[in-house]
Amino acid sequence: MRLRSLEGRLSVLLSVASLTGALVYAGVTHWPLPQLIASLHDNFPLNLSTPNRTNAVIICAVILVPLSWWFAHIVMQPVKRLLRALEGAVASYRDGDFSISIALHRRDELGDLISVHNELGQTLREQRQNLAQRELLLDTVVQNTPVALVLTDANDRVAYANIAARHLFNEGRSLNGLHFATLIADAPEALRKATEGSEDALFSVEMDGSEETFHLSQRAFRLQGRPHRLQLFRRMTRELSRQEVAAWKRVIRVVSHELNNSLAPISSLAHSGAELARRGDIQRLPSVFATIGERARHLHGFIDGYARFAKLPAPRLAAVAWQPFLEGLALHCRFQLLSEVPEQPGWFDPVQIEQVVINLVKNAHESGSAPEGVSISLIPVGHELRIEVADRGPGMSEAVLAQALLPFYSTKRSGTGLGLALAREISEAHGGRIALANREDGGLRVTLVLPQSASTT
Incomplete structure (x- = not known):
């Protein structure tokens, strides 16, 4: 127990109070008060009697109560000063001011508490400074990004907007506090419709x-317990132009490669045919002309495939009975049906979806899978239909999976790279999507998801 601790001080004061009480009691009952009363009684005609125990206790209480209050005041005074200081510091923290330190120097438990409090204040000040620096950096980045950022509250009023947003929507003027729907009331219809959705x-x-x-990206979240919506408007014209140029370059490379592969043999065979005709060796001419015709047909099919991809018509949605649809598929390709035939008819363009499924099944067979390993599953999920085509081939690497749906990308020597791209184009035209994934037990699964009419589900 430390002497300078509160416990030590209180112990000393209690000891002093106890000793004082004992001395007062002894002084009243034994010495010197009884002797003083006897002396006065002998010298002066006073009617005084020696105090009994009750009177002695009362006299002790009269003396000890003020003394105890004084001792309590001595003990509690520093505690009260510290509590007032802590109250002021907490009030400052509540107001966001962390610059308050307690300037009391003590070498007891209160001193330890003051030291810990001042360390806490220093830590909060450093964190506040670091946070302010990070906020300044973040605000600088956000303000100078070319992406227009608009943050609106639950009342659709702008709570925050960066420089790009101010220039895009209000000619460089501040947007804070303005009603966003009113702000874009005169904007083009395409922009208004995009912001009305979620x-x-x-x-x-x-x-x-x-x-x-x-490109509009928008997210809803809660900020300080209140709903907000963040909208990001990114200009895509330059990026789309760059992607368009890159796509055209890929097209030109593929077309040039295919044309060279066909025209070079045709040119060589034509020269050989002319030389044979000049020599009168007409017996070999039919084979030369047959080869030229074969290369021409291949080139015609290649060009026709590109033309069909570029001129894909809008889908004609209709209710499609599953049993006749599957029987028609079976005439063109071989597969195992792993699911039950849905009772409700499908809702899609039967010609386009049949073309997609046939291409997917043929790809599955060309993957090296055993014929009995190629399967189709029809899985209704809510208002969507999942058509899964799976195989037991080697699957695809991550790099191939990432690019397999891109036009003109192919891992086959004679492939055009349009099969899966055409499947993606058709699925998205239906409002659906297509996804590729390797199966855990080997093989590839291609999932075609199509939205279904409420009346068919």
Whole structure:
């Protein structure tokens, strides 16, 4: 127990109080008060009697109560000063001011508490400074990003907007506090419709005499317990132009490669045929002309495939009975049906979806899978239909999976790279999607997801 601790001080004061009480009691009952009263009684005619025990206790209480209050005041005074200081510091922390330190120097438990409090204040000040620096850095990055950022509250009023957003929506002026729907009331219809929804969107608007394409990304979340919505408007025209140029370059490379593969043999065979005709060796001419015809047909099929991909018509949605549809598929390709035939009819363009499924099944057979390992599953999920085509081939690497749906990408020597791209184009035209994934037990699974009419589900 430390002497300078509160416990030590209280022990000393209690000891002093106890000793004082004992001395007072002894002084009242034994010495010197009884002797003083006897002396006064002998010298002066006073009617005084020696105090009994009750009177002695009362006299002790009269003396000890003020003494105890004084001792309590001595003990509690530093505690009260510290509590007042802590109250002021907590009030400052509540107001966001962490600059308060307690300037009391003690060498007891209160001193330890003061030291810990001042360390806490220093830590909060450093964290506040670091947070302010990070906020400044983040604000600088956000303000100078080319992506227009708009944060709106539950009342659709702008709570935050960066420089790009101010220039895009309000000619560089501040947007804070403005009603966002009112702000874009005169904006192009495509922009208004995109912001009215809750999903990401890609839209084009007329700006400065040219068409500008934007990608809208929006998310809803709670900030300080209140709902907010964050909208990001990213200009995509330059990126789309770059991707378009890259796509055209890939097309030109593929077409040039295929044309060279066909025209070079045709040119060589034509020269050989002319030389044979000049020599009068007409017996070999039919084989030369047959080879030229075969290469021409191959080139015609190649060009026709590109033309069909570029001229894909809009799907004609209709209710499709599953049993006749599957029987028609079986005439073109071999597969195992692993699911039950859905009772409700499908809702899609039967010609286009049949083309997609046939291509997927043929790809499955060409993967090296055993014929009995190629399967089709029809799985209704809510208002969607999942058509899964699976095989037991080697599957695809991560790099191939990432690019397999891109036009003109192919791992086959004679492939055009249009099969899966055409499947993706058709599925997205139906409002659906297509996904590729390796199966855990070996092989590849291609999933075609198509939305279904409420009346068919």
